[in-house]
Amino acid sequence: MSTTERTSVVSGFYKLPIEKRREFVTHFANLSEDDVKIFSSCLDLATADRMIENVLGTFELPLGLAVNFLINGKDYIIPMATEESSVVAAASNAAKIARIKGGFSTTCSEPLMIGQLQLLHIGDVVTAAHEILKHKEQLLILANSQDKILVDLGGGARDLEVRILDSPLGTMIVTHLIVDVRDAMGANAVNTMCEALAPMLEEISGGKVRLKILSNLADKRLVKATAVFDKEKMGGDRVVDAFLESYTLASIDPYRAATHNKGIMNGIDALIIATGNDSRAIEAGAHAYAARDGQYTALTRYHKNNNGDLVGEIELPMAVGVVGGAANMHPKAKLCRKILGISSARELAEVVASLGLAQNFAALFALSTVGIQKGHMSLHAKNIAVMAGAQRGEIEKLADQLVHNGKVKLDYAKELLEKMRKKAK
Numbered sequence: 001m002s003t004t005e006r007t008s009v010v011s012g013f014y015k016l017p018i019e020k021r022r023e024f025v026t027h028f029a030n031l032s033e034d035d036v037k038i039f040s041s042c043l044d045l046a047t048a049d050r051m052i053e054n055v056l057g058t059f060e061l062p063l064g065l066a067v068n069f070l071i072n073g074k075d076y077i078i079p080m081a082t083e084e085s086s087v088v089a090a091a092s093n094a095a096k097i098a099r100i101k102g103g104f105s106t107t108c109s110e111p112l113m114i115g116q117l118q119l120l121h122i123g124d125v126v127t128a129a130h131e132i133l134k135h136k137e138q139l140l141i142l143a144n145s146q147d148k149i150l151v152d153l154g155g156g157a158r159d160l161e162v163r164i165l166d167s168p169l170g171t172m173i174v175t176h177l178i179v180d181v182r183d184a185m186g187a188n189a190v191n192t193m194c195e196a197l198a199p200m201l202e203e204i205s206g207g208k209v210r211l212k213i214l215s216n217l218a219d220k221r222l223v224k225a226t227a228v229f230d231k232e233k234m235g236g237d238r239v240v241d242a243f244l245e246s247y248t249l250a251s252i253d254p255y256r257a258a259t260h261n262k263g264i265m266n267g268i269d270a271l272i273i274a275t276g277n278d279s280r281a282i283e284a285g286a287h288a289y290a291a292r293d294g295q296y297t298a299l300t301r302y303h304k305n306n307n308g309d310l311v312g313e314i315e316l317p318m319a320v321g322v323v324g325g326a327a328n329m330h331p332k333a334k335l336c337r338k339i340l341g342i343s344s345a346r347e348l349a350e351v352v353a354s355l356g357l358a359q360n361f362a363a364l365f366a367l368s369t370v371g372i373q374k375g376h377m378s379l380h381a382k383n384i385a386v387m388a389g390a391q392r393g394e395i396e397k398l399a400d401q402l403v404h405n406g407k408v409k410l411d412y413a414k415e416l417l418e419k420m421r422k423k424a425k
């Protein structure tokens with residue numbers, strides 16, 4: 001492993017001991033000694049106690065590193081917090097294939113979030129809607145007076161939209177407040193503004209405001225990533241065709257699309273968690289966006305280009321922040337941002353989308369060729385070995401035997417472990 005060149009490409013990274021992996025990250029991301037200590041530390045209880053209620057302790061997840069990522073011409077190594085085996089390896093492998101044709105390219109919209117104010121018990125809905133729009137400027141000024149910091153940073157309330165919705169309770173007006181939240185996820189910022197607008201909206205419309213809260217369908221804050229996957233590296237035309245056949249089911253069938261998108265979120269959630277962002281917000285936005293045309297479908301699209309290579313694309317809402325929330329409280333989240341070398345929410349969103357596409361490519365590639373279980377098997381075998389009662393020195397050996405014999409099953413693992421121990425006596 002060269003220590004002079006700054007590249008995210010490392011072959012055999014998985015074979016290195018943890019200390020060597022940390023050395024690589026330290027060099028790549030220019031980490032300090034104190035930074036490195038954070039890898040081994042747990043979230044301190046005082047911080048945890050400030051983050052949520054009724055704290056008892058902390059809950060740990062493995063933090064791994066996906067390598068080989070080239071995004072918009074820049075090298076990234078991606079920290080991923082996940083309990084699921086094979087996810088990190090699969091992402092790294094997909095990124096390696098994507099690099100051959102230049103890596104991932106991304107685009108991102110402005111960081112616009114939507115806040116909703118639900119107005120009920122309105123006399124004349126059409127007149128009320130007009131009145132709200134007539135008062136747009138005053139409403140935006142009031143919203144912006146709630147967050148001077150955000151406005152000074154170039155963000156703030158940008159627009160108002162009015163929707164009229166029929167419901168079993170009668171017609172209601174839903175006013176959307178569009179806020180540029182800059183580098184924040186934006187929930188607190190938007191919710192505060194919505195609450196401040198409620199009395200004025202009631203006065204203008206003569207109605208009653210019920211809900212005033214952010215929408216997680218952040219469809220004005222979209223990120224897109226594309227990549228070309230080399231057909232030769234994939235194994236030729238037949239594999240590309242098999243890949244496209246597998247993908248097609250996700251594009252037409254919600255039963256498959258749910259699993260397809262779950263695979264995308266395997267990568268996305270791992271990075272979202274590692275950076276202290278809100279995985280439920282990202283999940284909600286992604287799945288609602290996947291159903292935006294009335295039928296739930298895949299968040300990625302694939303086609304073959306003139307060269308016969310596979311072109312992949314992902315588009316989804318990405319309400320992530322590098323300020324606010326847990327992102328600034330959790331030491332490991334701060335360290336993960338440093339490892340990524342990102343400075344804005346936009347850049348983080350672009351890395352997240354690229355990772356989601358990589359993860360999806362890797363899953364479909366495996367499904368279209370060797371099947372998903374092969375890759376899972378060796379780590380799964382280790383889990384089975386532990387469940388069978390294997391101790392430190394026994395785990396690898398037992399897992400290897402289980403895979404070699406093609407029987408990764410708990411009862412068989414127990415039987416083999418007993419034999420191994422008898423033999424060792």
Ligand code: NAD
Binds near residue numbers: 147188321324326
């Ligand atoms: P926040 O309120 O903690 O921080 C955002 C604030 O930081 C801004 O309002 C601004 O005043 C300030 N700021 C400083 N530098 C900034 C910069 N460069 N860019 C933007 N703002 C900057 O955080 P938030 O992002 O408003 O809220 C996120 C939290 O809200 C998350 O923890 C999330 O889980 C939670 N939450 C989510 C939902 C939901 O998704 N439906 C609902 C409620 C709360």
